[in-house]
Amino acid sequence: MKWVVSSAIALSLAGCSKAPESSAGEPDIAGNSVAGVAFDYSYDLTLPSSRISDLQEEHARACERLGATRCRMTGLRYTVGQQGDVSANLSVKIVAPLARAFGRAGVKQAESVGATLTGADISETDVATAAAATATERTDVAAERARIDRELARVDLSPRERAELRQQQAVAQGQATAAAATASEQRESLANTPMSFDYTTGRGTGLVDRLQDAGDTALGSIGLTVTALLWVLAALGPPLLVILLAFLVWRRWIQRWWTELMVRIDRRTGLPLAPVQDTSSPPSR
Numbered sequence: 001m002k003w004v005v006s007s008a009i010a011l012s013l014a015g016c017s018k019a020p021e022s023s024a025g026e027p028d029i030a031g032n033s034v035a036g037v038a039f040d041y042s043y044d045l046t047l048p049s050s051r052i053s054d055l056q057e058e059h060a061r062a063c064e065r066l067g068a069t070r071c072r073m074t075g076l077r078y079t080v081g082q083q084g085d086v087s088a089n090l091s092v093k094i095v096a097p098l099a100r101a102f103g104r105a106g107v108k109q110a111e112s113v114g115a116t117l118t119g120a121d122i123s124e125t126d127v128a129t130a131a132a133a134t135a136t137e138r139t140d141v142a143a144e145r146a147r148i149d150r151e152l153a154r155v156d157l158s159p160r161e162r163a164e165l166r167q168q169q170a171v172a173q174g175q176a177t178a179a180a181a182t183a184s185e186q187r188e189s190l191a192n193t194p195m196s197f198d199y200t201t202g203r204g205t206g207l208v209d210r211l212q213d214a215g216d217t218a219l220g221s222i223g224l225t226v227t228a229l230l231w232v233l234a235a236l237g238p239p240l241l242v243i244l245l246a247f248l249v250w251r252r253w254i255q256r257w258w259t260e261l262m263v264r265i266d267r268r269t270g271l272p273l274a275p276v277q278d279t280s281s282p283p284s285r
Helices: 002-014 049-066 096-112 127-152 159-191 207-269
Strands: 037-047 071-080 086-095 116-126 192-201
Touching: 037 049, 037 096, 037 127, 049 071, 049 086, 049 096, 049 192, 086 096, 096 116, 096 192, 116 127, 127 159, 159 192
Parallel strands: 037 192
Antiparallel strands: 037 116, 071 086, 086 192
């Protein structure tokens, strides 16, 4: 079954260069491809905890099938809570032309195994405007560096003027390096799109699903309460048992021995014996 689902996703991604159009009345959970705009996709999926690992694995395999040049995983997390609730995350970077179809196929695959899409966040950044500003900055810096080089080529410069120009040249070099790094990041954001799938334990958003989730929470709470009581018994049981044994030994042997010892001491010293009530037997009427 997993192979069939994965094959269907691979086939749907084979023509990803042409993004599918949204049908009428259906929310565009995959976003739109716009030139000069970088997108960031995030999907929240709720499904039974027993299916989260398999779905996460299938999404990871779908990325691997595209190849490292078109899709690569950047993060994977899987956590089990004390009540058995599972939370997981898968983060990938996929080439921009494939991002829309990959996101849509991933959600469809999740829904096919009983998951509910509880949230979708598709943010965009206008990289074209920032890239134009960066290009202008790089042009200005290049012009400034050319001017400094021409000044340094003069033979009539004083040592002080040459030192100042060298300092300006170092500053311009730093600006050129920073602008080049910014331009590289902008190209990367346009070429590759980050996408994340967040998986949480649950059944859905309907009334019946919520009641079932409430029942699971109640059972988990009972389990935690019983576990806490067992921990308390494990921690306090041995000391309480020692105290109880010491009390029984005192009542059975030590108290009688102590009473006889005190009687002997009083007889030797000739002091009157204070009445000692035996707590082991009921008082006489």
